Amino acid sequence: MANIKSQIKRNRQSAAANERNKSVRSRLRTITKNFLSSVESGDAEQSAASFREVSRELDKAAAKRIIHKNKAANQKSRLAKRLKG
Secondary structure (H helix, E strand, O other), X not given: OOOOHHHHHHHHHHHHHHHHHHHHHHHHHHHHHHHHHHHHHXXXXXXXXXXXXXXXXXXXXXXXXXXXXXXXXXXXXXXXHHHHO
């Protein structure tokens, strides 16, 4: 346990940020699964709309540094490949 006041505050801030980031990462996984299921079903229009949503959320998460920008780019690339194929 930290004894220094600034470190106690930093731990508290870290825990709060971790909770916020956890919900964003969970949402990313959920909408990615929704996209993949729409691709499996073969509905092209639904898949395209779902891809736009996933892409947008990945960009937002990368902008807020919840995930690394290269990870977002790699995931978008893989999902775009799934959409076309």
